[in-house]
Amino acid sequence: MRSFHDTLTLPNGVVLKNRLAIAPLTVCLSDPHGYVTPQEVDYYASRTGEVGLYITGCSYIQPNGRGWLGEEAIYDDSFIPGLSKMASAIKRNGTKAIMQIFHAGRMAEEDAIFGYDLVSAGDVAAPLKGYRTPRPLTDAEIAEVIANFKGAAVRAMKAGFDGVEIHGANNYLIHQFFSPHSNNRTDCWGGSLENRAAFPLAVADAVLDAVREMGAKDFIVGYRLSPREQWTPGIALGDTLYLVDKLASLKLDYLHISQSHITSTVTEPEYCGKPILAHIDETVRGRLPIISVGNIQTRSDVQQALEHSDIAAVGGSALIDPNWAAKLLNGHDEAIRTKLAPEDREILKISPLAFKILSSRAPERIL
Numbered sequence: 001m002r003s004f005h006d007t008l009t010l011p012n013g014v015v016l017k018n019r020l021a022i023a024p025l026t027v028c029l030s031d032p033h034g035y036v037t038p039q040e041v042d043y044y045a046s047r048t049g050e051v052g053l054y055i056t057g058c059s060y061i062q063p064n065g066r067g068w069l070g071e072e073a074i075y076d077d078s079f080i081p082g083l084s085k086m087a088s089a090i091k092r093n094g095t096k097a098i099m100q101i102f103h104a105g106r107m108a109e110e111d112a113i114f115g116y117d118l119v120s121a122g123d124v125a126a127p128l129k130g131y132r133t134p135r136p137l138t139d140a141e142i143a144e145v146i147a148n149f150k151g152a153a154v155r156a157m158k159a160g161f162d163g164v165e166i167h168g169a170n171n172y173l174i175h176q177f178f179s180p181h182s183n184n185r186t187d188c189w190g191g192s193l194e195n196r197a198a199f200p201l202a203v204a205d206a207v208l209d210a211v212r213e214m215g216a217k218d219f220i221v222g223y224r225l226s227p228r229e230q231w232t233p234g235i236a237l238g239d240t241l242y243l244v245d246k247l248a249s250l251k252l253d254y255l256h257i258s259q260s261h262i263t264s265t266v267t268e269p270e271y272c273g274k275p276i277l278a279h280i281d282e283t284v285r286g287r288l289p290i291i292s293v294g295n296i297q298t299r300s301d302v303q304q305a306l307e308h309s310d311i312a313a314v315g316g317s318a319l320i321d322p323n324w325a326a327k328l329l330n331g332h333d334e335a336i337r338t339k340l341a342p343e344d345r346e347i348l349k350i351s352p353l354a355f356k357i358l359s360s361r362a363p364e365r366i367l
């Protein structure tokens with residue numbers, strides 16, 4: 001049986017000191033222009049040093065890709081000095097620092113992209129209260145977005161990160177191209193499953209090209225996806241397994257499966273009876289490591305996650321208890337805090353969004 005204490009060698013040869021990760025958590029601490037602040041560096045420094053892999057909250061790869069005010073930007077070299085401080089803060093005691101890169105697409109909040117168009121794969125609004133109808137990206141703009149993901153990876157390397165995670169999950173732009181709900185295009189980027197997968201794969205190829213061109217053999221490239229979607233039409237597990245198979249044949253270093261619960265299942269008859277993670281594990285067939293995430297709070301949750309994945313990532317638990325991983329690794333399980341307490345008002349200051357989500361710890365949520 002896999003133990004979270006075990007090291008893990010990634011496909012590019014980099015060794016992770018254990019199989020625990022901090023999941024990406026947007027904390028909205030960057031300044032209104034997307035520059036990293038000292039408070040943000042302190043936040044990252046306060047939770048690092050124990051896990052093998054620390055994935056940052058998502059950084060936006062172009063101005064109209066920001067989801068919320070307070071996210072960090074990575075679309076220009078002027079952001080590198082701040083990002084560099086963030087990378088140095090995270091890289092303590094051998095923890096690898098991974099910068100998540102993304103474009104929010106139709107999920108961008110109005111004030112986050114003030115003055116820019118809301119764009120997506122198609123012209124379908126997210127079926128959630130308050131979301132506006134986006135404009136479909138043109139062919140030229142699609143090429144530009146792909147190039148900007150590549151540029152973001154180069155900047156992450158220059159800033160000293162150990163790798164990047166391509167954010168293909170949670171309803172953001174890459175996910176929007178793969179989803180039959182948001183992608184109603186009739187050109188080569190939409191329609192069939194193959195066409196819907198073309199944009200995610202093109203972004204992954206571009207980022208891997210950046211690594212090759214920079215000769216950065218040790219640079220880690222991961223890809224995060226959501227295996228299903230709650231809307232109709234929506235991403236079905238069969239669609240996801242197709243994409244997983246394609247991604248697993250690229251030179252990626254891990255796949256990160258974003259779920260609200262590690263044991264989630266689907267009702268589609270051909271896939272019921274086993275957790276989604278087990279189906280993904282079978283499709284990957286050991287070609288690259290899998291990171292699982294979703295309501296991991298205790299040692300037994302971690303052990304359960306590692307039945308069908310190689311690394312267990314924690315989001316909310318690490319926000320609530322900055323020493324969550326240290327306590328687990330040192331066997332002080334009884335001291336772990338997994339529910340918000342009155343003294344956690346500090347999280348409200350770091351991120352009102354985080355506080356709201358953690359207050360409910362809802363069984364199903366979008367993030």
Ligand SMILES: Cc1cc2nc3c(=O)[nH]c(=O)nc-3n(C[C@H](O)[C@H](O)[C@H](O)COP(=O)(O)O)c2cc1C
Nearest residue numbers: 023024025026057058294295314315316354357367
């Ligand atoms: C406040 C907050 C911010 C988040 N920000 C991101 C993000 O920037 N990128 C991302 O891929 N997921 C993000 N997530 C999702 C988490 O990475 C994780 O998948 C989710 O919280 C489920 O894991 P958990 O049950 O351990 O919290 C966020 C979640 C929360 C609660």
